[in-house]
Amino acid sequence: MTVPTEHLLILAGILFTIGVAGFFLRRNLIVVLMSIELMLNAANVTFIAGSRQHSTAGDLNLDGPIFAIFVIAVAAVEAAVGLALVIALFRRRQLVMLDQVNELSG
Amino acid sequence: MANALFYILSVGAILAAAGVIASRNPVMSVLSLLGSFFCIAVIYLLAGFQFLAAIQILVYAGAIMVLFLFVVMLLNLGDPEGEAAREPMFHHGRRAFLAMGTSVAILVAGLVAVLNTSFPAIDPAVAETGNDPVGQLAIAMFGRYSLPFEAASVLLLATTVGIMVLAKRQRTPRTQGERA
Amino acid sequence: MQSANFLWWIPGLPLLGSIVAGILHFVELRARKRSPGDRTYGATAAWCAVAAVGAAFVLGLIGFGALLEVGETGTLTSASWRWIDTGGFDVNVGMVLDRLSSVMVLVVTGVGFLIHVYAVGYMKGDPGYAKFFAYLNLFVAMMLLLVLSDSLPGLFVGWEGVGLCSYLLIGFWYEKGFPAEAAQKAFVVNRIGDACFLLGMFVLAGLFGSLDIATIDAGVRGVLADPERQGQLALAALLLFGGACGKSAQIPLFVWLPDAMAGPTPVSALIHAATMVTAGVYMVVRMNPLFAACPNVLYFIGTIGALTALVAGSTALVQRDLKKVLAYSTISQLGFMFLALGCGAWATAIFHLVTHAFFKALLFLGAGSVIHGMHEEQDMHRMGGLRKHMPRTFITFVAGAAALSGLPLLSGFFSKDEILAHAFADGGPYLLLWGVGIATAAMTAYYSWRMVALTFFGQERFDVATVEPHESPAVMTVPLMVLAVLAVVGGALGLPAVFHVQNLLGDWLAPVLAEGNELLFGAAPPHMSPATEWVLLGLGAALALAFAHKGFHDYRDGTAADARFASERPAAARFLGGAWGVDKAYATWIVQPVKLLAFLIAVVIDQFAIDGLVNGAGAGARRLGMRVRRLADGSIATYGLWMGSVTALLAFLWMWMGVR
Numbered sequence: 001m002t003v004p005t006e007h008l009l010i011l012a013g014i015l016f017t018i019g020v021a022g023f024f025l026r027r028n029l030i031v032v033l034m035s036i037e038l039m040l041n042a043a044n045v046t047f048i049a050g051s052r053q054h055s056t057a058g059d060l061n062l063d064g065p066i067f068a069i070f071v072i073a074v075a076a077v078e079a080a081v082g083l084a085l086v087i088a089l090f091r092r093r094q095l096v097m098l099d100q101v102n103e104l105s106g
Numbered sequence: 107m108a109n110a111l112f113y114i115l116s117v118g119a120i121l122a123a124a125g126v127i128a129s130r131n132p133v134m135s136v137l138s139l140l141g142s143f144f145c146i147a148v149i150y151l152l153a154g155f156q157f158l159a160a161i162q163i164l165v166y167a168g169a170i171m172v173l174f175l176f177v178v179m180l181l182n183l184g185d186p187e188g189e190a191a192r193e194p195m196f197h198h199g200r201r202a203f204l205a206m207g208t209s210v211a212i213l214v215a216g217l218v219a220v221l222n223t224s225f226p227a228i229d230p231a232v233a234e235t236g237n238d239p240v241g242q243l244a245i246a247m248f249g250r251y252s253l254p255f256e257a258a259s260v261l262l263l264a265t266t267v268g269i270m271v272l273a274k275r276q277r278t279p280r281t282q283g284e285r286a
Numbered sequence: 287m288q289s290a291n292f293l294w295w296i297p298g299l300p301l302l303g304s305i306v307a308g309i310l311h312f313v314e315l316r317a318r319k320r321s322p323g324d325r326t327y328g329a330t331a332a333w334c335a336v337a338a339v340g341a342a343f344v345l346g347l348i349g350f351g352a353l354l355e356v357g358e359t360g361t362l363t364s365a366s367w368r369w370i371d372t373g374g375f376d377v378n379v380g381m382v383l384d385r386l387s388s389v390m391v392l393v394v395t396g397v398g399f400l401i402h403v404y405a406v407g408y409m410k411g412d413p414g415y416a417k418f419f420a421y422l423n424l425f426v427a428m429m430l431l432l433v434l435s436d437s438l439p440g441l442f443v444g445w446e447g448v449g450l451c452s453y454l455l456i457g458f459w460y461e462k463g464f465p466a467e468a469a470q471k472a473f474v475v476n477r478i479g480d481a482c483f484l485l486g487m488f489v490l491a492g493l494f495g496s497l498d499i500a501t502i503d504a505g506v507r508g509v510l511a512d513p514e515r516q517g518q519l520a521l522a523a524l525l526l527f528g529g530a531c532g533k534s535a536q537i538p539l540f541v542w543l544p545d546a547m548a549g550p551t552p553v554s555a556l557i558h559a560a561t562m563v564t565a566g567v568y569m570v571v572r573m574n575p576l577f578a579a580c581p582n583v584l585y586f587i588g589t590i591g592a593l594t595a596l597v598a599g600s601t602a603l604v605q606r607d608l609k610k611v612l613a614y615s616t617i618s619q620l621g622f623m624f625l626a627l628g629c630g631a632w633a634t635a636i637f638h639l640v641t642h643a644f645f646k647a648l649l650f651l652g653a654g655s656v657i658h659g660m661h662e663e664q665d666m667h668r669m670g671g672l673r674k675h676m677p678r679t680f681i682t683f684v685a686g687a688a689a690l691s692g693l694p695l696l697s698g699f700f701s702k703d704e705i706l707a708h709a710f711a712d713g714g715p716y717l718l719l720w721g722v723g724i725a726t727a728a729m730t731a732y733y734s735w736r737m738v739a740l741t742f743f744g745q746e747r748f749d750v751a752t753v754e755p756h757e758s759p760a761v762m763t764v765p766l767m768v769l770a771v772l773a774v775v776g777g778a779l780g781l782p783a784v785f786h787v788q789n790l791l792g793d794w795l796a797p798v799l800a801e802g803n804e805l806l807f808g809a810a811p812p813h814m815s816p817a818t819e820w821v822l823l824g825l826g827a828a829l830a831l832a833f834a835h836k837g838f839h840d841y842r843d844g845t846a847a848d849a850r851f852a853s854e855r856p857a858a859a860r861f862l863g864g865a866w867g868v869d870k871a872y873a874t875w876i877v878q879p880v881k882l883l884a885f886l887i888a889v890v891i892d893q894f895a896i897d898g899l900v901n902g903a904g905a906g907a908r909r910l911g912m913r914v915r916r917l918a919d920g921s922i923a924t925y926g927l928w929m930g931s932v933t934a935l936l937a938f939l940w941m942w943m944g945v946r
Contacts, residue, residue, distance in 0.1 A: 001108040001109060001111075001112055001153055001154075001228075002108075002109060002227070002228045002229075002230045003108075003109050003112045003113075003228070004225065004227070004228070005225040006220050006221065006223075006225060007112075007113075007116075009216075009220045010216075010217065010220060011116045011119070011120070011149075013212075013213060013216035013217060013220065014120055014123075014213070015119065015120065015123050015142075016212070016216070017209050017210075017212055017213040017216070018120070018123040018126075018127060019123070019127075020208065020209045020212055020930060020934075021127060021205065021206065021209040022127030023926060023930065024197070024201070024202075024204075024205030024206075024208065024209065024923070024926065024927055024930060025127070025196045025197055025202060025205050025206070026127060026195060026196060026197075027193060027194060027195060027196065027197060027923070028132060028183070028193070028195070030132050030135070030174065030177065030178060030183065031126070031127065031129075031132060031135050032926075033174070034126055034135055034136070034139050034174060035126070035127060037139065037166075037170065038123055038126060038139065038142070041142070041143065041146060041166075044146075044162075045146065045149070048149075048150060048153055048155060048158070051155075052153050052154070052228060053225060053226075055154075055229075056229065057229050060154065060239055060242070062239070062242060062243055062246050064155070065155045065157065065158040065243060066243065066246055066247060066251055068158055069158065069161055069247075070254055070258055072161060072162070072165050072166055073165075073258045073261070073262065074258070074261070075166070075170065076165060076166075076169065076170050076262075077261055077262060077265040079170050079173060079174070080173065080265055080269055081265055081268060081269060081272070083173060083174065083177045084269040084272040084273040085272060086177060086181070087177065087180070087181070087272075087273045088272050088273055090181050091275070091276075094189070095189060095193070096181070096183070097193050098197075098921065098922055098923045197923060201923060201924070201927060204927055204931060205927060207931075208927075208930055208931040208934050211934055211938065212934045212937075215934070215937065215938050215941055218941075219941050
């Protein structure tokens, strides 16, 4: 695949923007968490693009994928914690709409 | 041909992502995200990073999304007649305005940045490289990046403990009803 | 220069006495809680204090004796302590007993001793008995430090110390209210003088590079020869004199002394008659080369002295309060001393200082005896005919009044006459000062005998039944008698030359004053023919006798003369009564503006502006916080929005900078 790096990055940007929009606009907590996953994915694509850019014929640059693997690990962790919070929240209030979760006010 | 495939897949990924944030039913959102992940994974393959593609499918699509689905099902959020279905999808008012503005700004900023930078062309031989990327990855992972690796495992451990604490059922009179 | 470290004990013993008395005061306070009326601690403190001063007097005598052996210019010096050491400029403090300071030491400790004994009786029954003696001893210690110091900073420490003790003692009965104000007034007015003194010290330090008195006195000649630095000498002399004005109650800084009469009478006797107020005179004599090098400043000093004598003397003519008469009289006599200094008659000034200490202390103590016997009555218009009730007080008081008025052959006669003779001999512009001095001497005689007549003669203008005047106990009358003897025969210290007898004091002090005399008069000191001197002596005696008689006669039968004066010349009566309006002028022109300024600063600037600013800042921060608080509405979406948008903004900025 010899797609120019710009196009990969544009793809990542669009995915990221969609994730941002979902993060800010949706009221359902689960969807918000999924938007976060989307954003992380976009970051992964960016890493890949960079790694591909810096590779030469005989030597594949592996920094990208490795970072991306760690990002996936962290994403997993974060999703798990977020979902645990959702469950704990649900036990209390029966509903997971974001603007109703406002007991942390001051 | 690989290039053409890339463009098709990217369109697919974008549409799926849009589907994530635009679905009313959370289950649909999950499935859309799954689709998006698949497209991305194939893109990784095309770029020559097979191991990453495999991990993407296994972990991201196979574990994380399943977890999401699990929770959605557990809380019965997908029920079209349930309470969740009747809630408005988006925020209203000033928040929405600000959110859209930010998103657009981010997109524009990103596009401007990308289009203003010149990247050298990619050598087609890069993607065909087959000499044991997985082996090299392993050497790098357990050699140069062994510290982040161990840190990641500690992080996973901490998270596990944390989740168990967080999601623990409170044995107090306040608990309303019991759910499986 | 003989080494004599025992000199440190001369101020040291009274200091010790002060500490002991102070401790006993607190012990007494405790003891009184258990058994009120217990007086043992107080009495112990008193006798410790008396003993301390007495011992200091003995040491002074020993020093005096040692000086007799050491020769004309010999001195006893103690080890010196380096107070400030800055490499270029050092300040040392040490004690030096020379002929001049020995005289002062004997006067301070001698008269001080008598006053301490007197106070044992006078202050009996006062709840602050031990405290009084602590303060009194501290005062003596400070005064001795002042007198014995061999450097100006050491002198200044004593100078300030006596000022402090004056404050403490004037305001001794602070519960009454007015004494506290009087004490504050004394301190503040003194402070102005002290500021001048400090400035003078700075100039001197700049001129001579050292503040040791010996160095300065020796270096005056050299500076005098240098035309550039000459002017600074006069400046320094003037500033030092400014300090003396404050301490010795000369114009314009005399207003504190009449108010200081609010303190107990032994205080008035010791501090405001015999010793502290004479510190200014002593200081000028001590620095006589400096002053001698500036004849213009000397004339100025003489003028101030004469003027002060006149103003105070005339004020004393119309006072009703017994102590106020004596207060103004003191100011007037101090003016005489400064007049003497202005004429370059250093030894004469000291002579008058000594005789004045005798008779003024006597008069104050006598007045105290009267007041005590009259149960705290001080208004002469309510006295009269007391000579039958208090014979011993009467006799001694008369002796003092006679000496004050300058009746012939008494101590005051000789010392005052010597001053006037010097003024006359100096001639030229000094004749004017002589005239003022003569007029004041006449007034002095008049008001002295007015005092005697109103208090001890005539009808008893009080209710004998309620006020039972009685004679004071021996512990008070014996010092009176001793002082009376001294007041009468004290003149023997300085008999005029025409008597063909040695002038003891003058000859004794001559070596110390040699430098000053030479600088001022050169080889030709002012000279008077014996005939002129006899005429002046006669004139003085005649004036004194005449006005004394008039004063006595006018008031022998009562206060009618005062009433007549007030009705015939009310403006003059008020003018004189208020010390020529000086106090009032100060109140209007200085005190009121300062109070206004203080109000401005305290209320307007401090309360409104500064507090407003500070509190306003706090209140403003609070309001801002309230506003900002509303941002944190608890909704995670809002938080997320904030985080995201700001991050985006930052990324934007970062990219922009990078791209540029």
